[in-house]
Amino acid sequence: xxxxxxxxxxxxxxxxxxxxxxxxxxxxxxxxxxxxxxxxxxxxxxxxxxxxxxxxxxxxxxxxxxxxxxxxxxxxxxxxxxxxxxxxxxxxxxxxxxxxxxxxxxxxxxxxxxxxxxxxxxxxxxxxxxxxxxxxxxxxxxxxxxxxxxxxxxxxxxxxxxxxxxxxxxxxxxxxxxxxxxxxxxxxxxxxxxxxxxxxxxxxxxxxxxxxxxxxxxxxxxxxxxxxxxxxxxxxxxxxxxxxxxxxxxxxxxxxxxxxxxxxxxxxxxxxxxxxxxxxxxxxxxxxxxxxxxxxxxxxxxxxxxxxxxxxxxxxxxxxxxxxxxxxxxxxxxxxxxxxxxxxxxxxxxxxxxxxxxxxxxxxxxxxxxxxxxxxxxxxxxxxxxxxxxxxxxxxxxxxxxxxxxxxxxxxxxxxxxxxxxxxxxxxxxxxxxxxxxxxxxxxxxxxxxxx
Amino acid sequence: xxxxxxxxxxxxxxxxxxxxxxxxxxxxxxxxxxxxxxxxxxxxxxxxxxxxxxxxxxxxxxxxxxxxxxxxxxxxxxxxxxxxxxxxxxxxxxxxxxxxxxxxxxxxxxxxxxxxxxxxxxxxxxxxxxxxxxxxxxxxxxxxxxxxxxxxxxxxxxxxxxxxxxxxxxxxxxxxxxxxxxxxxxxxxxxxxxxxxxxxxxxxxxxxxxxxxxxxxxxxxxxxxxxxxxxxxxxxxxxxxxxxxxxxxxxxxxxxxxxxxxxxxxxxxxxxxxxxxxxxxxxxxxxxxxxxxxxxxxxx
Numbered sequence: 001x002x003x004x005x006x007x008x009x010x011x012x013x014x015x016x017x018x019x020x021x022x023x024x025x026x027x028x029x030x031x032x033x034x035x036x037x038x039x040x041x042x043x044x045x046x047x048x049x050x051x052x053x054x055x056x057x058x059x060x061x062x063x064x065x066x067x068x069x070x071x072x073x074x075x076x077x078x079x080x081x082x083x084x085x086x087x088x089x090x091x092x093x094x095x096x097x098x099x100x101x102x103x104x105x106x107x108x109x110x111x112x113x114x115x116x117x118x119x120x121x122x123x124x125x126x127x128x129x130x131x132x133x134x135x136x137x138x139x140x141x142x143x144x145x146x147x148x149x150x151x152x153x154x155x156x157x158x159x160x161x162x163x164x165x166x167x168x169x170x171x172x173x174x175x176x177x178x179x180x181x182x183x184x185x186x187x188x189x190x191x192x193x194x195x196x197x198x199x200x201x202x203x204x205x206x207x208x209x210x211x212x213x214x215x216x217x218x219x220x221x222x223x224x225x226x227x228x229x230x231x232x233x234x235x236x237x238x239x240x241x242x243x244x245x246x247x248x249x250x251x252x253x254x255x256x257x258x259x260x261x262x263x264x265x266x267x268x269x270x271x272x273x274x275x276x277x278x279x280x281x282x283x284x285x286x287x288x289x290x291x292x293x294x295x296x297x298x299x300x301x302x303x304x305x306x307x308x309x310x311x312x313x314x315x316x317x318x319x320x321x322x323x324x325x326x327x328x329x330x331x332x333x334x335x336x337x338x339x340x341x342x343x344x345x346x347x348x349x350x351x352x353x354x355x356x357x358x359x360x361x362x363x364x365x366x367x368x369x370x371x372x373x374x375x376x377x378x379x380x381x382x383x384x385x386x387x388x389x390x391x392x393x394x395x396x397x398x399x400x401x402x403x404x405x406x407x408x409x410x411x412x413x414x415x416x417x418x419x420x421x422x423x424x425x426x427x428x429x430x431x432x433x434x435x436x437x438x439x440x441x442x443x444x445x446x447x448x449x450x451x452x
Numbered sequence: 453x454x455x456x457x458x459x460x461x462x463x464x465x466x467x468x469x470x471x472x473x474x475x476x477x478x479x480x481x482x483x484x485x486x487x488x489x490x491x492x493x494x495x496x497x498x499x500x501x502x503x504x505x506x507x508x509x510x511x512x513x514x515x516x517x518x519x520x521x522x523x524x525x526x527x528x529x530x531x532x533x534x535x536x537x538x539x540x541x542x543x544x545x546x547x548x549x550x551x552x553x554x555x556x557x558x559x560x561x562x563x564x565x566x567x568x569x570x571x572x573x574x575x576x577x578x579x580x581x582x583x584x585x586x587x588x589x590x591x592x593x594x595x596x597x598x599x600x601x602x603x604x605x606x607x608x609x610x611x612x613x614x615x616x617x618x619x620x621x622x623x624x625x626x627x628x629x630x631x632x633x634x635x636x637x638x639x640x641x642x643x644x645x646x647x648x649x650x651x652x653x654x655x656x657x658x659x660x661x662x663x664x665x666x667x668x669x670x671x672x673x674x675x676x677x678x679x680x681x682x683x684x685x686x687x688x689x690x691x692x693x694x695x696x697x698x699x700x701x702x703x704x705x706x707x708x709x710x711x712x713x714x715x716x717x718x719x720x721x722x723x724x725x726x727x728x729x730x731x732x733x734x735x736x737x738x739x740x741x742x743x744x745x746x747x748x749x750x751x752x
Binding site for chain 2: 192
């Protein structure tokens with residue numbers, strides 16, 4: 001077994017799914033008929049559970065969408081009839097899932113990074129390549145160890161990609177700008193197939209969930225650290241330990257005008273690439289998302305405070321940043337109805353005020369219910385981070401495919417239970433909060449509004 | 453053409469300096485292009501994509517300067533088919549202290565006019581052998597250049613059904629469309645912030661728009677030159693560097709110089725190979741270079 005651990009994350013459950021696939025959406029079939037089941041009220045809504053965990057998905061009795069689907073199919077629809085295909089930040093994806101950024105941290109290096117890329121490509125879901133991969137691991141065109149590099153991840157993905165699906169988003173932060181990651185990728189002959197098929201995006205990293213307000217941090221051995229002193233601040237905080245140096249990135253300075261102009265410059269300089277913007281779970285996340293969409297971003301990615309594969313100070317993990325549920329509540333007030341929802345993919349014209357408002361979120365995602373709740377609260381897709389790494393660590397060939405297979409079955413069952421047959425139709429009416437109403441309770445009792 | 457350009461600029465009181473080839477930073481304003489890194493004794497240096505920052509520095513010694521500057525930009529591969537991009541090229545790179553945009557545009561117009569006039573007068577045989585119809589220069593030599601704003605150019609293109617972003621540079625196809633409609637060179641002014649480097653000065657009267665210009669050749673030849681009034685206020689430059697996604701730390705020497713004070717100025721760079729292509733009437737810019745580097749194509 002690998003050394004990879006994820007304390008505070010349902011690691012064992014993820015490993016079980018990575019091994020067993022869709023079957024693990026159910027209790028052990030061997031227990032059928034011998035064990036009595038029922039909800040444990042403390043399990044899903046305990047005091048320690050986060051905002052999303054405390055929500056419940058609540059199916060209706062009256063189901064007009066099911067009637068529509070019944071008429072389409074000329075038979076009663078079943079959960080396998082739920083369509084999952086979704087536009088994710090300008091990419092066509094087989095389901096509303098993408099792979100979150102893994103940076104240059106050691107947990108994501110080498111074979112794990114490649115296994116994740118290979119399986120994401122097979123699944124037809126987009127993949128984000130994290131910041132600092134190139135300055136730390138190299139690009140891979142003319143260096144040694146090309147397979148560990150950024151190009152290694154991109155080309156592995158492209159080789160295995162499902163035709164017409166998915167895409168790669170390349171992250172860049174303030175420090176990466178020195179290495180001109182985007183410029184290099186954009187002009188690279190190896191990346192042209194993705195670019196020409198509209199499957200390349202650049203993600204501007206404004207911040208991240210694990211340590212909002214701080215820049216990237218990784219622990220390096222002293223020789224790697226010495227090579228990078230030009231690009232990063234090295235903090236000798238580990239003092240006596242001769243084998244470890246803390247590499248610190250800057251969080252970057254943003255105002256609304258700086259964010260707006262950076263996005264416009266990305267669109268100006270890389271007109272064939274999609275533009276994604278990753279925001280931390282900050283108190284002004286709503287305002288920042290509005291600026292990003294207005295400036296023409298194809299997607300805004302919000303990493304809840306629960307998220308993050310990265311190295312972060314203990315105080316930040318426990319005490320800093322908005323939980324994802326609260327981010328979604330704030331963002332829900334900001335969004336226009338998305339052009340991407342409801343199955344019909346339509347490319348918005350960004351120059352005619354027809355702004356895309358694709359919202360991607362991440363934070364402790366690994367199973368279908370949390371994904372469904374996030375979609376119901378307004379996300380278009382959710383990112384897998386730690387879960388994907390643990391899955392490929394469990395089974396380098398099929399771990400992620402199995403995990404996602406289980407998740408997609410759950411998503412189909414949950415969506416159909418809510419009386420809907422496209423995952424993009426999930427809406428606030430589908431969730432109930434014990435804390436406060438997440439949407440006003442309508443006076444009319446029977447019909448639900450159709451979002452499309 | 454270089455002889456004529458030098459003759460003109462010398463007559464206008466400009467001093468020719470020799471441009472740097474490498475430096476810790478270079479012009480970050482090149483659309484989508486990658487800079488070439490040089491391992492300079494363990495420091496990451498760059499080949500010049502343009503010498504703009506060094507032109508501003510040179511004004512500490514002379515009020516009017518120019519370079520015939522070699523530049524290298526690893527352009528996106530899509531530019532290999534525009535007929536007007538080379539990865540290695542030269543600029544007639546001019547900067548003038550205390551100049552307004554209007555003054556520097558007028559200088560560019562007179563410089564282009566002088567060079568074309570000299571070539572037409574002195575090299576009729578060469579132009580004839582290239583099949584260049586010199587009557588195409590009649591308007592250039594007899595009338596002022598045209599001028600329109602970026603917003604007007606965008607509206608024109610959108611009116612023709614071309615999907616041009618109002619927030620970005622005119623794209624390659626749009627630029628060719630505008631150029632084909634023209635019969636003499638014309639300036640496009642007032643590009644939106646977010647389409648150019650941090651050194652193009654933002655209008656005080658119209659925030660969000662830059663005091664800059666492109667000079668476009670007629671007959672479909674497209675852009676010959678870009679220029680602008682320059683930002684010279686320290687705090688404004690730092691904020692603008694952030695707006696272009698850059699890390700101010702790598703501009704240390706430049707920012708120190710700006711902090712100590714640099715003159716306000718305006719300037720431009722004329723792409724020598726593009727200018728040659730236009731004057732000689734060549735199909736593609738690579739024909740204007742003895743050792744052309746077409747983006748992505750490995751050639752000597």
